[in-house]
Amino acid sequence: MSAVTLHFENVQARIVRARELSExxxxxxxxxxxxxxxxxxxxxxxxxxxxxVHGLKDQVFTGVVAELVRNGWNCDSASFGLARRDTFLMEMARRGLSRTVTRLLEMGADADYNTQGYGDSTVLMSARDPEIMKKLLYYGANPMAVNAHRQTDFSYKLLKGFVAGARFYLYNTEKIPFQKLLDNFRDCILSRESTPYSPMYPLCLVPVVPPMVPYQNIVDQALVDAMFDEGFFPFSSGALTFRLENEISVWQHLRFRMRNARFVTPSLLLAYLACMTKGESFCTTTDFACVDAYLEQPLPREVHPRGVFSKSVFVYMLFSLAKLPAPQLLRWLLLLGKAIRRVALWMDILGEDAFRVVNSAAPLDRKGSHVLQELTVIQSLLSLRVNVTDSFGEFVIPEELTTLLASGPTDSLAG
Structure with missing residues (x-):
């Protein structure tokens, strides 16, 4: 958008006192x-x-900081953020005002400032926009700087789920010490000090790295176990089929952990169901039996609900299952019926907040939905496709159909 004429008369008396930091x-x-x-x-x-509006606000703050610096303001004074330890550059990077960020950097603002706090303590961590991150790196921001949790910006964004910012590092590996960033991420997971964010794990396990960039993959059984213990799975076919040091795949190891779990975790159940919809390699008879056994496990005495279920997972499950032939779909409807009844019981015990579903496309939707509602919608829509009722699976199935379901799809039913 084109520049507009700004009028500073209403704040000019305060701008001329820019040397007074409190003012x-x-x-x-x-x-x-x-x-x-x-x-x-x-x-x-x-x-x-x-x-x-966003572009106009960017112009306003660009003009304000230019006037303040001209009148003697130290733009690196740390007076912002929740603890008043952040610089104004960090605040502008956090809000995505790229023009103001550029003006501050041109006027000498410190791109490598670090509060040593537990959150987004560096200017890079404050930035969500890849274009702003690129400018900060150009002006000397250090991608290896860490916060009090010993997280680099790459690890921080990966664990917090800031997708665009984390992918920036994967697509710019020639200019960034990528191996060190991967090693730091691994250390953060194994230290158990961080709460992982599941959708970004494929980017860690199977990095999108150009062939000319040397790196050593950080995936092993210890890392996968740490992810499992935190209640998350990798979610790409490449990550699930990756071979661990004992020559079994990540998926086979996760299945082993599920079958031997002493207690049930709702997030693990949902993650396992979502992975099963990714193809025939992940929904064998063994996998269905694994879920059946897992549903019978008790809840632990102390449950720490995460409330980070993503709407996109349910959308993916619906569209993936809708493509299946009728016999396989009937088998899934039986499993979904069991899962729905068990989730309903868990929600009676733990309450709805522990099963809240977040829709990233509508972040301001405070009401949202919950896991039981999403699974029920999937069951209802899929039931229409095979012409059975929503209560399919609650009554006795004819013996001949049970035999066919147990043996998987056949050519005679596929039509």
């Missing part, structure tokens, strides 16, 4: 807390469309 901090904090309409009106912007 400048209060001014910027007030501007950050303002609603979009009030902020733009304050600087004389009265006509704009909703899609222009």
């Amino acid at each position: 400048t901090r209060d001014l910027l904090a007030e501007l950050l807390a303002m609603s979009d309409s009030r902020l733009l009106t304050l600087f004389g912007v009265t006509r704009y469309s909703p899609q222009d």
